[in-house]
Amino acid sequence: MSDAHVTTDHAAIRQWVEARGGRPAAVKNTGAGDDPGILRINFPGSEADDKLEDLSWDAFFDKFEDQNLAFLHQDELKDGAESRFFKLVNRDAY
Numbered sequence: 001m002s003d004a005h006v007t008t009d010h011a012a013i014r015q016w017v018e019a020r021g022g023r024p025a026a027v028k029n030t031g032a033g034d035d036p037g038i039l040r041i042n043f044p045g046s047e048a049d050d051k052l053e054d055l056s057w058d059a060f061f062d063k064f065e066d067q068n069l070a071f072l073h074q075d076e077l078k079d080g081a082e083s084r085f086f087k088l089v090n091r092d093a094y
Contacts, residue, residue, distance in 0.1 A: 003074070003075075004073065004085070005072070005074075006070050006071065006072050006073075006094045007073075008069075008070050008071065008091055010064075012071075013071045014057060016071075016073055016075075016086075017041050022042060022044075023042045023054050024039070024042075024054070024055045024059070024060035025039075025040045025041060025054050025060075026038060026039055026040060026052065026055055027040060028052065028053050036055050036060070039060060039063055039067075039069070039088055040052055041086060042054065043084055068090060068091050069088045069089065070088075070090070070093075071086060071087075071088060071089075072087045072094070073085065073087075074086070
């Protein structure tokens with residue numbers, strides 16, 4: 001794997017996700033009330049698409065901040081191809 005980067009910058013996260021055709025999402029039936037549940041990114045053609053529900057960026061980032069998360073991601077694979085690798089991690093660990 002090529003280098004991974006960590007950010008909490010909302011604009012940078014949104015740009016990375018949208019450049020890869022992704023949308024903010026949550027796992028269905030994991031939230032209640034105003035809590036969207038477990039955050040994910042939904043990419044086109046993903047096998048998990050039917051298990052996710054789309055979120056607004058505002059709802060995604062509200063939960064992102066409430067959970068003190070950071071976005072760990074890889075820009076490209078070793079061969080130079082665009083990567084979709086990401087993880088939502090505790091920001092205190094980075």
